[in-house]
Amino acid sequence: MTVTGALTILWYALAPFLWLMAAGAALLVAVQGLAHLRGYRILGYRCPAANLAAIAVGLSGLWWIPLFTQSRLAYVASVFDWVALLGALIGLTVIAWLLLHPLSYLLRGKSPRHA
Numbered sequence: 001m002t003v004t005g006a007l008t009i010l011w012y013a014l015a016p017f018l019w020l021m022a023a024g025a026a027l028l029v030a031v032q033g034l035a036h037l038r039g040y041r042i043l044g045y046r047c048p049a050a051n052l053a054a055i056a057v058g059l060s061g062l063w064w065i066p067l068f069t070q071s072r073l074a075y076v077a078s079v080f081d082w083v084a085l086l087g088a089l090i091g092l093t094v095i096a097w098l099l100l101h102p103l104s105y106l107l108r109g110k111s112p113r114h115a
Contacts, residue, residue, distance in 0.1 A: 028099055035102030042101070050104040051097065058093025065089075 014021075065088055066073050076085055 024095075028095070031099055031102050031106070035105050038106060040102050040105045045101070045105050047101060047104045050100040053100050054093050054097035057096035057100075058089050061089045061092045065092075 062073065062085075065085065066075075076082055
C-alpha cells in the first residue's frame with residue numbers, strides 16, 4: 001500500500017469525527033488561554049485532584065476505547081495491539097490533564113496575579 005493510499009483510508013476514517021476533534025481542540029485552547037490570562041502557570045500550580053482525575057480518565061479508556069472501535073479488550077493480542085492501546089491511553093491521560101489542570105485553577109476562584 002502506498003502512503004497516499006494509507007492517508008486516504010485515514011482521511012475517510014477520521015472524516016465523521018472532524019467536528020468532534022475541532023470542538024475538543026477549541027475547548028482545550030479556550031481553557032488554556034483563559035487560565036493563562038488569569039495567572040495560571042503549568043509548572044507553578046499543583047493540584048493532586050486534577051492529576052488523579054486525569055489518570056482515572058485515562059484508565060477509563062480501557063473500557064470505552066474498545067466500545068468505540070466496536071471491539072473487545074480480549075482481541076488485544078499482539079504486541080502492536082498493546083502498544084497502540086497504551087499509546088491511546090497515554091494520549092487520553094495527557095489531553096485530560098491538559099484540560100483538567102487549568103480548569104481546576106479556574107474553578108478555585110483565585111484572583112489573578114499582578115506583577
